[in-house]
Amino acid sequence: MIDTATTRTAPVRTATRREYLMCPPDHFDVVYAINPWMDPAMPVDRGRATRQWAELRDAYRGLGHVVHLAEPVPGLVDMVFAANCALVVDSLVYGARFRHPERAPEAVAYRSWFAAAGLTGNRDAEYVNEGEGDFAVLRDFVLAGTGFRTEPEAHGEAQEFLGRPVVSLHLTDPRFYHLDTALFVLDEENLAYYPPAFSPGSRAVLARLFPEALIATRADALALGLNSVSDGANVVVAAAATELIAQLAANGYRPIPVDLCELARAGGGAKCCTLEIRR
DSSP, rough: OOOOOTOOOOOOOOOOOOOEEEOOTTTTOOOOOSTTOTTTOOOOOOHHHHHHHHHHHHHHHHHTTTTEEOOTTTTTTTTTOGGEEEEEEEEEEEOOOOOOOOTTTHHHHHHHHHHHTTTEEEOOOOOOOOEEEEEESEEEEEHHHHHESSSSHHHHHHHHOOOOEEEEEEEEOOOOOOOGGEEEEESSSSEEEOOBBOOOOHHHHHHHHHHEEOOOOOOHHHTTTTSSSEEEEEEEEETTTTHOOOOOOHHTTTEOOOOOOOOGGOOOOTTTEEOOOOO
């Protein structure tokens, strides 16, 4: 007999059509180390990376989302990680200012794409920030990470430019060097995250703001399971994040597992490859 008093029905989730910017990994490589995932001594299989990236692109299109493609630039080996290039909200583009000089030219390359796409409300950042790598947008506010890449002053700069409240969160584990490796937005009001990636104060803030958040295990966080992309119902997630996939399904989301293990060698997953264009 089923105990109806304790049986919980998962809520029905609603997907919304999204607009994404991606960049093919034509020049992807690991030739320097700017995070703990990168090892230049290990050769990259670019063909495999391209196939995995194409599966991600096709997954978005199969879900009915619009996918734009930026032209890859020779020598910019990390340009495939489009999420780092900017934060786009209400057609306003808060451009990236990369911490490491190896990636600095990417900001210029993506700026040209925004201009061609008619997104002319641009702001060149005064402070170091790495776009959606360290910013996550919800309905009422923006979460912003700091600790390894984005400077805390950029949080205030983004708030002034975008006119949206920004909540600062401090990252403390170098393996989770960007906010999007430790947290992702499920829908307009909720998210999933890995508490040990954050300072005690930031963990308390997240627990207060999101009491119903999904909590990832260490294994799933290290599989870059939190570098995921949700449209409110469908969640494109690392295939290796098996416990997180089970949690998502139990909570009414539809997991779309993808294998991006070759790109993960540079510390990036689905979200790193995906910038959302919010017009």
